[in-house]
Amino acid sequence: MLRYVLFGWLLLPTLSWAQVKQQAPKPLPKLAGAARPRNVVFILSDDHRYDFMSFMKPAIAPWLETPNLDRIRREGAHCPKAFVTTALCSPSRASILTGLFSHQHTVVDNVAPEPPTLTYFPQYLQQAGYQTAFIGKWHMGNDDDKPRKGFNHWVSFEGQGVYYNPVLNVDGKKVAHRDSAYTTDVLTDYALNFLNGRNKDKPFFVYLSHKAVHHEFKPSPADRGRFANSPIQYPASFYQTDPRNQNPETKESPTPLWVKRQRYSWHGVDYLYHGSTSFDSFVRDYCETLRSMDTSIGRVLKYLDDNGLAENTLVIYMGDNGFMFGEHGLIDKRTAYEESMRVPFLVRCPALIKAGITVPQMVQNVDVAPTILELAGLQKASQMVGRSIMPLLQGKPVSDWRDKIFYEYYWEYDFPHTPTVHAIRTDRYKYVRYHGIWDTNEFFDLENDPQEMKNLIREPQHQAAIKQMAGQLYDWLEDTGGLQIPLKRINRPRFADHENKNTF
Known part of the structure; x- marks a missing residue:
């Protein structure tokens, strides 16, 4: 909606930051001497934390198996310091597609409508002659699954979707899948079918967006029970906020009151999802569901191998946000703790990237769009705040790369357990500010306290x-443009419909 300011006798419309910056996509100039555009397969998972891959040897589940993600890491590059700007599905996905921070694109929660003024980077790829496909979870703009701009082929579902027997929107038509069809496999089938039927004279961009591994975790039949007897190793901070804990080494102060109170809630370890599952089952089910998705990734890699596409196709794998498994007594994401805001990020393209590269710099989800545009021989759009990470992936020195990242999360009506959060992180320190509540902020020395158990916010030597x-x-x-919290017009009834007492 336009805002107005009084100037003399005239009412002049003023536009928000996003409306000023986000006009119809303009053709982007090609890079000088750019090589032939590369094919791109971008695979996004849901709620996959940065260390839950078997090559990372996750402390909580050291028995985890992800052979195909391991292969991408082995044959390509790994960014162990990859972060999202907001650890929540819709805001993170919007940042990936636009190259903007959450307060700029204004998709600040999972129900906020997407502004029609936003430009998604696949629109630029289409202008450059790419054939584009989106397949999977969109989850932006309420539960709508309608085809979005920037994609020649569209396969999606409403909201969070389901793991079995999905009803999909295929280019505007509803298609039901039955007979215990597993959604991860179905989405992979659609991706491979698109590749099979593509115009082989044009480059392609496939955005494969999995529902996995979002709660409620459900693996494929082949993986159900795979880790049933595997032991769970609880994180060191699991009991930190437990009032029954008598161990001073794991009971550091000051801990924010909202963290302590969340322990016995929907997003806490003592009452997770209102007691619908045990913590150990929760972790095992997650790992089995992740294993099923890893198998589907293997199918994509095999297709590229079998059809002579592997050498010149850039494959990017990342998570839309992290996930906490008991750290500070919490589950889920949203917070600025490492396990929440940090994600897996793997890239493979043998023609461009040497095998076994490790990128030491901090990268973010806003860097995805500029990176893929560069692969298409295009400069990034002027409104994008991210940067192409291709030089880092190729091991080239970049003297002016960022030395800090910023994080934001905005309080949600539906999940009020976590307050509004702003944070800044360097390689050494992290400062976290909680907005709108009377509580302590947090400051961590990540070098000496990587598990973020010692809040140094009151220590004199760190005040500067x-x-x-x-x-x-x-x-x-x-x-x-982030000093105003972007509020959206969202209706949420406070009472059940049958009570006839809806309030909005």
């Missing part, structure tokens, strides 16, 4: 660094 990082956080918000 805390003041500096707080200033940098506000500078970032001011410079990028």
Whole structure:
């Protein structure tokens, strides 16, 4: 909606930051001397935390098996310091597609409508002659599954979707899948069918967006029970907020009150999802569902191998946000703790990237769009705040790469357990500010305390660094149009319909 300011006798419309920046997509200039555009397969998973891959040897589940993700890492590059700007499905997905921070694209929660002014990077790929396909979970703009701009082929479902027998929107038509059809497999079938039927004279971009591994975790029949007897190793901070805990080494102070209270809630380990499952089963089911998705990724890699496409196709795998398994007594995401805001990020393209590369720099989801545009021989759009990571993937020195990242999360009506969060992270320190509540902020020395168990916010020797990082956080918000929280017109009834007492 337009806002108005009084100037003399005239009412002049003023536009939001996003409306000013996001006009109809303009053709992007090609890079000088750019090689032939590369094919791209972008695979996005849901709620996959950064260390839950077998090559990472996750401490909680060291028996986890992800052979195909391991293969991408072995044959390509791994970004162990990959982060999202907001650890929540819709905001993160919008940042991937636009190259913008959440307060800029304004998709700040899972029900906020997507502004029609946004430009998605596949629109630029279409202008460059790419044939594009979106297959899987969209989850932006309420539960709508209608085809979106930027894609020649569209396969999606409403909201979070289901793991079995999905009803899909295929290019505007509803298609029901029955007979215990497993959604991860079905989506992979559609992706491979698109590749089979593509115009082989044009480059392609496939965005394969899995429902997995979102709760409620359900593996394929082949993986059900695979890890049933595997032991769970609880994280060191699991009992940190437990009032029954008498161990001073795991009971550091000051811990925010909202964290302590969330322990016995929908997103806490003592009452997770209202007691619908046990913690150990929760972890095992997650790992089995992840294993099923890994198998589907193997099918995509095999197709590229068998059809002579592997050498020149860029494969990117990442998660839309992390996930907590008991750290600080919490589950889920949303917070600025490492397990929440950090994601897996793997890239493979043998023609461009040497096998076994490890990228030491911090990268973010806003870097995806500029990176893929560069692969298409295009410069990034002027409104995008991210940068192409191709030089990093190729092991080239980049002297002016970012030395800090910023994080934001906005309080949700449906999940009020977590407050509004702003954070700044460097390789050494993290400062977290909680907005709108009377509680303690947090400051961590990540080098000496990687599990974030010692809040140093009151320590005299760190006050100068805390003041500096707080200033940098506000500078970032001011410079990028983030000093106003983007509120959306969202209706949510407070009572059941049958009570006839809806309030909005």
